[in-house]
Amino acid sequence: MNISDVATATGLPVKTIRYYEDIGLITPGRKGNGYRWFSETDRHRLAFLGRARSLGFSIEACRSLLQLYSDRDRASADVKTIARAHLEEIDRKRAELTDMRDTLAHLIDACAGNDRPDCPILADLAAERRP
Amino acid sequence: MNISDVATATGLPVKTIRYYEDIGLITPGRKGNGYRWFSETDRHRLAFLGRARSLGFSIEACRSLLQLYSDRDRASADVKTIARAHLEEIDRKRAELTDMRDTLAHLIDACAGNDRPDCPILADLAAERRP
DNA sequence: CCTTGACCTTCCAGTGACTGGAACCCTTAT
DNA sequence: ATAAGGGTTCCAGTCACTGGAAGGTCAAGG
The missing domain is CATH 1.10.1660.10 (Multidrug-efflux Transporter Regulator; Chain: A; Domain 2)
Structure with a gap:
């Protein structure tokens, strides 16, 4: 074909x-x-x-x-090893996305979303972080 | 600096x-x-x-x-719009990863992971799919 | 004064997994 | 003869960096 x-x-x-x-x-x-x-x-x-x-x-x-x-x-063990490594990678990425989601959802909830400039989202992004 | x-x-x-x-x-x-x-x-x-x-x-x-x-x-509304669009994107990706994870976890469970060639993971990947 | 090493600079190329586009060749139907 | 709809190659772009080469600058020690 x-x-x-x-x-x-x-x-x-x-x-x-x-x-x-x-x-x-x-x-x-x-x-x-x-x-x-x-x-x-x-x-x-x-x-x-x-x-x-x-x-x-x-x-x-x-x-x-x-x-x-x-x-x-x-050996099916070799296939399983590859699949398990990939599953771990997926779980890692999912956890990262979940963290982002939770933080972002909170910030969005706290933001009035009106025509005023005060914004908890920007405030969070701009906040000094103590290392 | x-x-x-x-x-x-x-x-x-x-x-x-x-x-x-x-x-x-x-x-x-x-x-x-x-x-x-x-x-x-x-x-x-x-x-x-x-x-x-x-x-x-x-x-x-x-x-x-x-x-x-x-x-x-x-206007904080403009910030919120950007953040919400991003949140939706995160949720979309998370759902995709979750689907992958569920499928993969089932396949891994079903695989003996020994020195024999029979492997449900490969069987799934190779399966003909009716469109 | 000279050297050493830690900075700094620019520029080029590569990553992953495609995707778009240009320029051109081949086949089939009208 | 021509037009539509295949096919081909090659080059460039995507995203957000990252590595490396080649070279300029600065501060400290001998």
């Missing part, structure tokens, strides 16, 4: 598929006219990548996962 | 402070030898930036906030 066919099939943008080839995640063949030709294996790998990316795995993690995916002698 | 002094005072890296000047967030003076010279106002603006960035505001949001900060005729 051509690139737009595999793009439709996987839901990935054409540009992204070319990018994935650039960085060596897939190696589609070429037809006589220079067009890329995608096999079923290529399509599977791209679908795999799309799903892994949607779960937030980095490109390098995806590379490792694809490696394990095509290794019949893999 | 010199750049390293203001870096220590604000907790911002020297490189970041130079970058903030590049993009016009601050305009420190210069001494005869070409060194930057930071006034108290510069220090305050940098501290403000550091705090706003730590709450996740984008550089462009910070630019707007700084503008309001130095505008005695501001």
Whole structure:
């Protein structure tokens, strides 16, 4: 299939598929006219990548996962290790966002939001912090 | 004060402070030898930036906030609007991370994590999805 | 006076994961 | 013959820094 066919099939943008080839995640063949030709294996790998990316795995993690995916002698422990590291990263980011959210929500609550200049949000941002 | 002094005072890296000047967030003076010279106002603006960035505001949001900060005729409503937009963005990201987390946690739970190749994590990533 | 080391300067390049656009080639239908 | 709609490459931009090279400045010690 051509690139737009595999793009439709996987839901990935054409540009992204070319990018994935650039960085060596897939190696589609070429037809006589220079067009890329995608096999079923290529399509599977791209679908795999799309799903892994949607779960937030980095490109390098995806590379490792694809490696394990095509290794019949893999140990599921290796997959689990990658997934757990990613889960920890997600939890770290979530905690950071939650802290931001809580602080910000309090400040927004305290702000009158009228045409006067007094503003607890700006006051917080400008406050001297003792290190 | 010199750049390293203001870096220590604000907790911002020297490189970041130079970058903030590049993009016009601050305009420190210069001494005869070409060194930057930071006034108290510069220090305050940098501290403000550091705090706003730590709450996740984008550089462009910070630019707007700084503008309001130095505008005695501001309306707190304008600050609140920016903050609320940012809060919504944080909530959107948090929801996305939560979805990822839940899916990933289930998959990790289901994975034996031994030396066998069978792996529910890879199975999920490779699963055909009906569009 | 000379050197050493800690500052400071500018400029260029790289990060992650794409995305947009220009300029051009190929295929298919009218 | 031409026009629409594929495909190709390559370059630049995104965001918010960060690293490094090459070189100027300053204060202290010998």
